Amino acid sequence: MLRTLEIRDMLIIDHLELSFQPGLNVLTGETGAGKSILLDSLGFVLGWRGRAELVRQGAAQGEVTAEFDLPDAHPAHEILEEAGLPGGDTLLLRRINTADGRKTAWVNDRRCSGEVLRALSATLLELHGQHDDRGLLNPRGHRNILDSFAQTQDLLVDVRRCWTAAAKAQKSVDDTRAALEAVRAEEEFLRHAVAELDQLNPEAGEDEALDTQRRQMQGAERVRGDITRAHSLLSDSAESAMGDAQRWLDGVRDISDDIGLDAPMAALARAMIELGDAQDGVAQILDALDFNPLDLEACEERLFALRGLARKHNVLPDELATYGDTLREKLHALDAGDQNLAEQEAALAKARAAYEAAAETLSMQRHQRAAVLDSAVMHELAPLKMERAVFKTEITPAEPGPDGIDAIAFTVATNPGAPSGALNKIASGGELSRFLLALKVCLRGDGDAKTLIFDEIDRGVGGATADAVGRRLRALAQGGQVLVVTHSPQVAAQGAFHWRVQKQVVDGATLSQVVPLPEGERVDEIARMVAGDTITKEARGAAKALLTAET
Numbered sequence: 001m002l003r004t005l006e007i008r009d010m011l012i013i014d015h016l017e018l019s020f021q022p023g024l025n026v027l028t029g030e031t032g033a034g035k036s037i038l039l040d041s042l043g044f045v046l047g048w049r050g051r052a053e054l055v056r057q058g059a060a061q062g063e064v065t066a067e068f069d070l071p072d073a074h075p076a077h078e079i080l081e082e083a084g085l086p087g088g089d090t091l092l093l094r095r096i097n098t099a100d101g102r103k104t105a106w107v108n109d110r111r112c113s114g115e116v117l118r119a120l121s122a123t124l125l126e127l128h129g130q131h132d133d134r135g136l137l138n139p140r141g142h143r144n145i146l147d148s149f150a151q152t153q154d155l156l157v158d159v160r161r162c163w164t165a166a167a168k169a170q171k172s173v174d175d176t177r178a179a180l181e182a183v184r185a186e187e188e189f190l191r192h193a194v195a196e197l198d199q200l201n202p203e204a205g206e207d208e209a210l211d212t213q214r215r216q217m218q219g220a221e222r223v224r225g226d227i228t229r230a231h232s233l234l235s236d237s238a239e240s241a242m243g244d245a246q247r248w249l250d251g252v253r254d255i256s257d258d259i260g261l262d263a264p265m266a267a268l269a270r271a272m273i274e275l276g277d278a279q280d281g282v283a284q285i286l287d288a289l290d291f292n293p294l295d296l297e298a299c300e301e302r303l304f305a306l307r308g309l310a311r312k313h314n315v316l317p318d319e320l321a322t323y324g325d326t327l328r329e330k331l332h333a334l335d336a337g338d339q340n341l342a343e344q345e346a347a348l349a350k351a352r353a354a355y356e357a358a359a360e361t362l363s364m365q366r367h368q369r370a371a372v373l374d375s376a377v378m379h380e381l382a383p384l385k386m387e388r389a390v391f392k393t394e395i396t397p398a399e400p401g402p403d404g405i406d407a408i409a410f411t412v413a414t415n416p417g418a419p420s421g422a423l424n425k426i427a428s429g430g431e432l433s434r435f436l437l438a439l440k441v442c443l444r445g446d447g448d449a450k451t452l453i454f455d456e457i458d459r460g461v462g463g464a465t466a467d468a469v470g471r472r473l474r475a476l477a478q479g480g481q482v483l484v485v486t487h488s489p490q491v492a493a494q495g496a497f498h499w500r501v502q503k504q505v506v507d508g509a510t511l512s513q514v515v516p517l518p519e520g521e522r523v524d525e526i527a528r529m530v531a532g533d534t535i536t537k538e539a540r541g542a543a544k545a546l547l548t549a550e551t
Contacts, residue, residue, distance in 0.1 A: 001481045002125065002451045003090075004067040007041045009059035010097075012512045018499070024477035026495030027485045027514070028525055033501040034512030035485045039127070039455060042066065045095045046125060047105065047117025055099050065094045068124055074449055075123040080107070083116045091124075093117065127453045128436055137423065137432070143408040146393060149376075149443055150369030155362040156403065162355035163402040169348040176344055180337040183330050190331050193313065197324035202306055207317035210303040217296040224286070231282045234275065242272055359405045366406055367395055373442060380438035384472060385465040389414045391435065410435075433457040434465075437472045444476055452476065454484045458491050467549075470494035489529040493546035498522045523547065 007016045012034055029035055040051055045064035055062040068091040070076055080087045086108045095105040095117070105112050107120070147156060183190070246268055253261045310317040370393040377391045390413040398407035413420040414431055423432060440452065458469045470491035476482055477496070486492055498517045503510055517525055523543045524535060531539035 001069045001449075002066065002483070003069055004065075005038075005042060005045075006063075006065040007038075008063040009056040010041045010044070010054050010062040010064060011037045011056060012503070012510055013037060013041070014056065014506075014511050016512075016514055018514055020481065020483065021497045022477075022481050023496035024474050024494060025481070025483045025497045025499070026492050027483065027499045027501055028487070028492050028529060029501030030503075031487075033503050034514075035501045036455075037512055038501065038514065039453065039485070042125075042453075043127070044097065045093050045105075045117075046121035047095070047114040048121065054097050059099065061096050061098045063094065063096045065092065067092050068451075071449060076120050079116070079119050079123065083107075083112060083119075085110050085112060085116070091120070093120070124450060125453060126450045127455065128440075128457055139409045139422065142393075142410050143403060143406070145410075145439060145443065146366060146370060146373060146408050149373045150365055152362055152365050152369075155358070155365055159355070159358045159362050159404050160402045162351065162358045163400075166348070166351040166355045169344065169351040173341070173344045173348050176337065176341050180334065180341065183334045183337070187331075187334060190327050190334070194324065194327050194331060196309060197320065197327070200305060200309060200320075202309070202317070202320040202324070204318055204321050207303065207306055207310075210299055210306070214296065214299045214303060217299065227282060227286055231279065231286060234279050234282060238275060239272075239279070242268065242275065246272070355400070359400065362404045363395070363406050366404075366408070370395055370408075376442040377435070377438045380441050380472070381434065383468045384434040384438060385468055386414070386431065386434055388416055389431070390420060391438075392420060433459070433461070434469065437469060437476070441472055441476050444478075444480075449480075451481045451483065454482065454486075456485055456487065458484075458486055458488045462488065463490075466490035487529065489526045489543065489546055492526050492529060493543070493549070498525065500525050519547075 001022060002020050005016075005018045005020070007013045009015075018038075027035055027038065040054065041064045044054060045066045068076075070087070070089055070091050072089075076091060077087050080091075088108065090108075092108050093105070094109075095103060097103050103114070105114060105117055107116065147153070246265070249261055249265055249268070252259070253265065306317045306320065310320055313320070313323060315323050374392055378389075381387060381389055381391065392411050394409050394411050396407045396409075398405055410423050411420045412423055412426050412431075412435065414426060418426075420426070423435065436457065454473065458466055461469060466488040467490040470488065471494060473482055473484055473491060474494040474496075484491060484495070492498065500515050500517055500521075501512065502515065503512050505511075515521075523540055526543035526546060527535045527539035530542050
């Protein structure tokens with residue numbers, strides 16, 4: 001419920017504070033007094049797109065603040081939580097518009113975007129005018145109205161869940177079919193390539209190992225002869241010479257011990273040991289270089305085969321093993337694809353059947369409750385002096401979707417024998433207003449906590465019809481909050497709270513004011529609405545009669 005509205009420096013309003021109440025709140029005033037400015041300002045703080053220039057001339061910025069009560073179960077709490085904004089039992093909206101057009105908004109003193117404001121406004125307030133296109137004139141909104149009356153929320157949740165499941169199952173089938181078709185197109189290549197890879201059986205790192213082995217064997221042919229000659233010299237000439245030298249020196253030492261042969265003889269012994277080590281090392285190298293020429297040929301053939309297959313498939317030789325695994329997976333998917341596709345198609349059929357059953361249940365509920373809605377609206381039309389009109393909810397098959405299988409449109413015939421047709425083609429402005437009121441009264445109590453605003457919805461009607469409109473508005477406000485901007489005295493008399501919008505000139509500037517009316521001034525305001533500028537005794541009597549009649 002809207003509690004307060006404070007406006008500063010917007011159009012012809014310098015400063016205005018309003019406190020609204022539950023029930024029917026009535027705003028009256030002469031044409032041009034500024035009633036539409038109130039709605040523009042309220043729409044501004046709620047993030048609605050409206051006039052481009054709202055700041056009062058000469059002011060640096062305009063500001064609007066609105067305070068709403070939020071019950072615990074109000075849907076605005078979910079939006080606040082999702083946006084990371086503070087909640088509570090009170091919602092304070094504030095928005096500023098600078099003279100250069102920049103706009104800044106706060107929710108409970110936390111900065112927010114216009115998108116958040118608009119999301120909140122959808123849960124807080126509903127504005128209806130004579131040319132309302134939010135529900136009645138827009139056939140796309142008729143289904144929502146019927147569903148609200150029929151209380152199909154749980155059925156709709158089930159239908160949307162089944163629709164999502166069926167869409168997901170359809171996507172799985174489509175993806176599997178596309179994948180199978182793509183694999184089948186290259187099946188011959190896959191089987192041939194996998195056979196080649198299986199025959200070659202490449203291993204990771206094999207290319208480098210083969211290349212190293214090949215280089216070693218190629219190098220061995222060049223160096224083996226030199227190493228063999230060196231080994232021969234070490235084994236034959238060097239060993240024999242050193243052995244002869246050792247024997248000659250031993251003979252000399254046997255003859256004479258004091259000529260200093262101990263050190264040279266020890267060195268020669270160490271040299272003989274080192275020579276043995278050298279002989280063993282060179283022998284080992286010769287053993288390592290000893291290979292069969294056929295091994296070199298086999299190594300080169302394997303290496304060339306790996307590199308040739310890698311070039312063929314445009315991968316690195318070390319990637320052949322992984323590439324082969326990928327091709328095998330594709331073949332496996334192809335071989336198992338038909339079975340997978342059959343299983344997915346069965347799941348899709350099951351999901352579609354579940355959707356069709358849920359959609360059919362929803363459709364049956366809509367058909368049943370549509371008849372009740374038609375009867376209820378017809379009952380409400382009688383007090384609105386449209387007892388001869390016919391209201392009918394037409395439900396026709398529609399393309400299946402997340403909201404079911406029904407296309408819903410409200411049709412009317414305003415006179416007996418006249419053909420029925422769409423509301424926006426048949427009903428006049430005044431008639432449309434009364435159809436809207438009838439629907440709103442029928443939908444009252446559906447759990448919607450919105451404040452309803454009717455902007456001159458009674459235009460084009462008068463007398464007993466205007467009185468009936470006012471009574472419907474008052475009934476609609478029971479247990480909730482309704483704001484109505486009206487020029488009709490019959491409607492104004494039904495209000496529980498009455499404000500007059502008026503203009504006055506202050507220091508050469510025209511300003512708009514909104515004044516709460518006590519009972520005595522209320523009589524004069526309604527009398528003005530009856531008689532015009534000159535309030536007569538008869539007009540006051542008529543005003544008192546209207547106010548008395550509403551009780």
